[in-house]
Amino acid sequence: MDATDRGSFEDFVRGRSTALLRTAYLLTGDRGHAEDLLQGVLERMARRWPTIRESREAYARRALVNAATNRWRQRRPATVEFSEGHHPSVPDVSVGVAVRDQLIRGLLSLPPRQRAVLVLRYFEDLNEAETAQVLDCSVGTVKSQASRGLERLRTLVDDSAHAASGGRPTFGERTAR
Amino acid sequence: MSLDLENELRLAMQDYTSDVQAPPDLLSRLPRRRYGFPRLAMVAAAAAAAVTVAAVVVVGEQTGGDGGPAVHPLSTYKLSKTFAQQEQLAAKEMTKVIEQWGPTRGDRAGDQHVMARLRAEWAHPSQHPTNLGSFEPVHSPDGPLQVLWAGTTPEGVAAYAVQHTKDPVASYWYGIFLPGSDGQPRLAQRSQLTAGADISEFDPHLMSFTTSPAHRSVVVIPSDATDDVRVAFRTSADAHGQLVPQWQDAAVHDGAAVATVPAGGNVWGAVVEVAHDGLVTADHGVDFISTRLLNEGPPQPANVLPMWCNGCSIGANGPGYSKVMLTAWLVRHGPEYLPVFTSMWSVGGSLPDGDNVLAMQLWTVGHPARTVVLVDNREDMEVDVLYDEETKPADRPVVAVRLPKNAGWLVGAGPDAVVTGWRTAPGDTWHAVASKKSLLVPTDATAIELRLVVQGHERVVSR
Numbered sequence: 001m002d003a004t005d006r007g008s009f010e011d012f013v014r015g016r017s018t019a020l021l022r023t024a025y026l027l028t029g030d031r032g033h034a035e036d037l038l039q040g041v042l043e044r045m046a047r048r049w050p051t052i053r054e055s056r057e058a059y060a061r062r063a064l065v066n067a068a069t070n071r072w073r074q075r076r077p078a079t080v081e082f083s084e085g086h087h088p089s090v091p092d093v094s095v096g097v098a099v100r101d102q103l104i105r106g107l108l109s110l111p112p113r114q115r116a117v118l119v120l121r122y123f124e125d126l127n128e129a130e131t132a133q134v135l136d137c138s139v140g141t142v143k144s145q146a147s148r149g150l151e152r153l154r155t156l157v158d159d160s161a162h163a164a165s166g167g168r169p170t171f172g173e174r175t176a177r
Numbered sequence: 178m179s180l181d182l183e184n185e186l187r188l189a190m191q192d193y194t195s196d197v198q199a200p201p202d203l204l205s206r207l208p209r210r211r212y213g214f215p216r217l218a219m220v221a222a223a224a225a226a227a228v229t230v231a232a233v234v235v236v237g238e239q240t241g242g243d244g245g246p247a248v249h250p251l252s253t254y255k256l257s258k259t260f261a262q263q264e265q266l267a268a269k270e271m272t273k274v275i276e277q278w279g280p281t282r283g284d285r286a287g288d289q290h291v292m293a294r295l296r297a298e299w300a301h302p303s304q305h306p307t308n309l310g311s312f313e314p315v316h317s318p319d320g321p322l323q324v325l326w327a328g329t330t331p332e333g334v335a336a337y338a339v340q341h342t343k344d345p346v347a348s349y350w351y352g353i354f355l356p357g358s359d360g361q362p363r364l365a366q367r368s369q370l371t372a373g374a375d376i377s378e379f380d381p382h383l384m385s386f387t388t389s390p391a392h393r394s395v396v397v398i399p400s401d402a403t404d405d406v407r408v409a410f411r412t413s414a415d416a417h418g419q420l421v422p423q424w425q426d427a428a429v430h431d432g433a434a435v436a437t438v439p440a441g442g443n444v445w446g447a448v449v450e451v452a453h454d455g456l457v458t459a460d461h462g463v464d465f466i467s468t469r470l471l472n473e474g475p476p477q478p479a480n481v482l483p484m485w486c487n488g489c490s491i492g493a494n495g496p497g498y499s500k501v502m503l504t505a506w507l508v509r510h511g512p513e514y515l516p517v518f519t520s521m522w523s524v525g526g527s528l529p530d531g532d533n534v535l536a537m538q539l540w541t542v543g544h545p546a547r548t549v550v551l552v553d554n555r556e557d558m559e560v561d562v563l564y565d566e567e568t569k570p571a572d573r574p575v576v577a578v579r580l581p582k583n584a585g586w587l588v589g590a591g592p593d594a595v596v597t598g599w600r601t602a603p604g605d606t607w608h609a610v611a612s613k614k615s616l617l618v619p620t621d622a623t624a625i626e627l628r629l630v631v632q633g634h635e636r637v638v639s640r
Contacts, residue, residue: 010204017199025197026190036255038199039206043510100189107186113460122183123190136448137409138424154182 002050009049012056013042020060026119027068029108037067061124062134069112069135099157106156110149113137117145118153248581250552250561254505274381274400275323275339275349282402282432283328283336291362295336296322298364299352322352326398326433330388333360335396337384353386353465365467382458385449386465388435392444395436395463397451402432404451404458410442422448502535502551502560510565511539511547524576524589524615528552534580534587534617538568550578550587575627577640583621586640590614590629597635598628 017038024034041063045052052059107115113135120131121142128146132139200206285291299322320341327336333356339349354362366386382400397406406429409422423442427434438444450460524536536550550564563578575596576589590596595614598607601622610616610628618625629636 013204017203018197021199022194022197025194031197034197035200035203039203042203100185100192103186103189104193107190111458118186119190122187123194136422138422141424150182150186153186157182 005050009046012045016057016060017042020057020064023061023119023124024064024068026107026123027065027112027116037064041067058134061120065116065120065134066136069116102157103153106153107149109156110152114145114149114152117142118149121146248563248579250563250581251565252562254560254562255558271349271381275325278323278325278400281324281327282398283326284431285327285329285334285336286324286431288327291327291334291336292324294361295324295327295338295352295354298354298362299338299340299367325384326396326431327354327362328396328431328433328435330356330396330435331394331437332356332389332391334362335386335388336362337386337396337398353467355386355388355467366465380459380461380464383449383451383461385463387438387444387463387467390467392466393438395438395444395447395449396433397427397436397449398433399429399451401451401453402429404429404453406434406436407450407452408434408436409448409450410438410444411447412439412442502533502553503537503549505560506549506551506562510562511549524587526617528580528582528584528617530582530584532582532584534584536564536576536578536587536589548576552581575629575638577625577627579623584617585620586618586625588616588618588627594629594631596627597630600626602626603639 020041021034021038024037025031028034028037041060044063045056045060049056107118110118116135117131120126120134121128126134128139128142131142135142137145280286322338322340324336324338327334334354335356336354337351338354339351342350350367352364353366355365357363384398386396388394388396395408397408399406406427407424408427409424412423423439425436427436438447444463444466447463448460449463451458526534528534532552532554534550534552536548539547539549546568548564548566548568549562551560552563553560561581563580575594576587578587579585580587586599588596588599590613596610596616598609599618599620600607601620601624603626607628624640626637626639629638
């Protein structure tokens with residue numbers, strides 16, 4: 001890697017690492033894993049930097065997703081724990097912190113690729129075709145995985161809200177109004 | 178309603194990650210040497226005059242503390258504790274799945290001729306297993322061969338089988354049998370089975386393999402015979418020249434699906450997927466892509482050094498843990514070897530202080546064979562990369578690596594060779610070794626001599 005490439009790579013790391021780390025955090029649910037994952041991806045990118053022809057951010061995102069879904073591939077949902085230092089920075093006034101916590105817990109309990117679909121669609125704001133390209137799957141699979149994932153989240157939130165409310169209207173019923 | 182949920186999820190994810198910032202020292206964590214292919218400042222000791230073919234792996238050294246010259250690692254990385262725990266869970270899951278498998282699946286399950294053929298192939302492989310050995314007692318497979326599936330494919334009869342071993346960590350060996358030239362099953366793969374971290378990506382819930390080196394079909398075996406199976410092959414390129422996966426349903430019969438690779442299809446990038454009640458439960462690349470049959474395949478590349486096994490375990494702490502080290506290395510430094518690779522040999526074990534050492538040769542189609550030596554520190558979960566180099570065809574018949582913290586020398590003998598003794602200086606008395614393929618030489622000396630028997634002839638090499 002020559003000086004020009006080195007400079008552009010270091011600019012990329014400085015400029016995009018936080019965004020990529022946030023995606024990695026959602027994919028893994030673990031801050032340490034996320035940093036580990038990102039570091040690995042950046043090391044690999046450094047080796048190939050001059051030859052990466054597509055968008056380097058897209059390349060990094062795809063590498064992150066592939067590494068996360070391979071490395072933590074598992075049949076059973078992961079045990080979800082919030083890091084001790086995590087405090088939502090924006091007070092919730094619409095549905096409540098509890099529901100958003102419930103959504104994150106539900107998200108992190110999904111199978112890795114289903115989770116990745118929701119992260120790419122609703123956090124990275126990729127469309128279905130772009131998501132399919134990152135995940136190397138069909139658009140139909142993205143649609144079905146997103147639908148199943150959202151349905152799973154809705155069920156989890158509804159069940160939790162129903163249990164907590166003692167029969168009062170659930171999240172779905174409230175938001176439907 | 179749907180839109181609200183999507184929006185709440187979007188806001189939840191933004192909240193959840195709002196305090197996440199990249200570490201300020203992230204850039205400095207990326208070693209500058211990693212900007213190029215990792216290379217070791219190798220100190221190639223001259224071979225003894227009597228030896229003409231031996232080349233050796235010797236780690237670079239720097240002047241160290243009280244113990245003399247210290248071993249200088251090529252690089253160091255941190256191992257995730259959770260990752261290691263996940264591997265242990267995966268190993269338990271694998272054992273549970275196999276124990277609860279039930280009778281053999283497939284349309285040849287009741288064919289006694291096929292079963293006899295499988296047992297004979299398993300008992301008499303033309304090539305021995307690939308692990309070079311360990312420092313600890315070896316646990317060979319025992320008990321009956323458990324055939325999980327045996328069935329007809331377009332190219333003949335294939336099968337997948339496992340055999341229990343008393344190894345406390347890697348509790349099974351597995352064999353893949355593919356149709357030979359006579360259409361009957363021949364042994365194509367025979368190795369230890371470890372879940373999760375295993376670089377062959379074994380997943381007891383989704384086993385898959387190609388049925389021949391021609392890659393005309395893929396067998397997919399879900400753990401649950403009622404699961405749905407889908408397979409994606411790549412047949413056409415998009416506007417950027419990338420091969421696009423084409424998904425297809427694969428009907429499950431007798432507990433397995435046999436998917437035909439379409440004309441022009443590429444099995445190397447194929448993806449298999451299983452779903453239960455509409456929910457995808459596992460998906461990944463094809464586990465085993467055959468490039469040869471053990472008895473009938475083409476010759477391997479010149480830089481692959483197959484080694485014979487006289488000890489087939491990777492240490493008291495188990496191949497599961499050792500392969501966590503290796504998998505973590507693969508993710509960082511050898512991703513091209515991650516999807517599919519064949520380990521031609523490995524050697525490792527536990528050091529007196531509990532650290533693990535693992536030496537392994539990796540090879541995958543399209544890439545050169547590569548030798549890696551890793552040592553971990555169990556306390557801080559750090560892994561030192563001691564050696565990482567392309568394997569040269571002349572690198573035989575011995576690998577010798579001086580380990581850090583004066584832990585000794587890791588020695589492995591190559592094809593047609595065994596170690597019979599060692600000493601630290603010419604003229605000293607030989608320490609006899611009972612014809613071992615691999616051993617940990619307990620000396621803090623910075624140089625050793627090894628006595629080998631290579632193809633029946635005694636040789637001495639100095640390192």
